[in-house]
Amino acid sequence: MLTPLSPASPSLELLRALNNDHAQELSFADAPRFAHLIAQAFFAAHIGTEAFLIAFDQDADYDSQNFLWFRQRFSKFVYVDRVVTAQAVRGRGHAAALYNALFAAARAAGHERVTCEINADPPNPGSEAFHSKFGFQEIGSALLPNGKTVRYYERRL
Structure with a gap:
């Protein structure tokens, strides 16, 4: 069952552990950082302790280079972090x-x-296939200071 995610959610620590199990793809988050991400989210939801999604709109207080890439290009957007x-x-x-x-x-x-x-x-072919299925199209790329190369995608609604 899909449930809104808040900094006070009972399963917060288990979801943060799930995040950190995938830190290479997502980035590590300590407890204060994870709570901040959720508090800033336009949309944050989870399914039990098995899955979650956190997304921001253009007004979020967020310092991610990837988020800022979109903010420099679009006045209004939702970014899946x-x-x-x-x-x-x-x-x-x-x-x-x-x-x-x-x-x-x-x-x-x-x-x-x-x-x-x-x-x-490092490549993430599973994510590429998933997002392609949902109609995301590549619109740019960047080499980040941490050595990762990323591709930027958009899905028009």
Whole structure:
């Protein structure tokens, strides 16, 4: 069952552990950082302790280089900062349910685009395939100071 995620959610620490299990793809978050991300989110939801999604709109207080890349280019957008599904439950539709709820919330708020980045180096072919299925199109790329190369994507609503 899809549930809103807040800094006071009972499963917060388990979801943060899920995030940190995938830190290479998402980036590590200590407890204060994870709570800040959720507090700033335009949309934050989870399915049990198995999956979650955190997305920001253009007004978020967020310092991610990837988020700032979109802010420099678009006056209004929703940026998917992190989405993760536990390995044991992949293929059960959790990420699709989270994305469909995000798309509905973004449309209701008058947004025309949802954006994200996907690691190109190190590669993340599973994420590329998933986002392609949802109609995301590549619109740019960057080499980050940490050595990662990312591709930027957009899905028009």
